[in-house]
Amino acid sequence: MDRRTFITKFPVAVGVTGFCLLPFGVARLLVPTVAAASESRIPLPGALADRADFINACIGCGVCGEVCPPRCIRFHMNDGGKESNTPYIDPAAKGCILCGLCMQVCPTEALTVTPIRDVKMGIAQIDQAACYPWVNVSLCGACYNICPLGSVAIQPEMRSDHRTAVPVVQSGCVGCGLCVQICPEPSLPIKIVDYSFRTKKHFIGQNPAPHNVEPSLKQIDSNTGELRY
Secondary structure (H helix, E strand, O other), X not given: OOHHHXXXXXXXXXXXXXHHXXXXXXXXXXXXXOOOOHHHOEOOOOEOOOHHXXXXXXXXXXXXXXXOOOOOEEEOOOOEHHHOOOEEEOOOOOOOOOOOHHHHXXXXXXXXXXXXXXXXXXXXXXXXXXXXXXXXXXXXXXXXXHOOOHHHOEEEEEOOOOOOEEEEEOOOOOOOOHHHHHOOOOXXXXXXXXXXXXXXXXXXXXXXXXXXXXXXXHHEOOOOOOEOO
């Protein structure tokens, strides 16, 4: 293509691109914002830490949801306001398997390819007054059995009375939400909260496994999203 042709066609291409993106911008202006509990709207892995930056960077293309094996990615629609068409994960419905595909296909800086151990979607928090083992109702272990990161994120520790083992969140938790999805207690005593809400009482173990120990992601099929025991 010579220079004259390029100069002639470039403004047309820019205009067509802008026209195609116009519906996404208008949609964000027309829909209201509906407040929702933060634990039911956790960010995707590799998302920009600042929520405002993420909203500005995301173009609402939906590609992340298309490639997600377990289909855990949802999108703000009529509840979104400025966040309309932007993705989120509701861990109570379906948690993230940490396959990383959404980070790989994102066409903008909204999602950045990030090592699994460095993902910061949030951190699990257990309500000890409702968790089955903590209230000594029964044995469970669903949360630490499903965790893709294993003991660096959550592990069983024996109660002081030695009657049963209880789940204890570790500092290596990245907030994928699979523990929330699998929890059998209807009130969901385990939730994913923002890192800013964590306190020392949430942890007993403060030393995650060495970085040369890989998480046991092999227990989850990245193609189907199914657990493999």
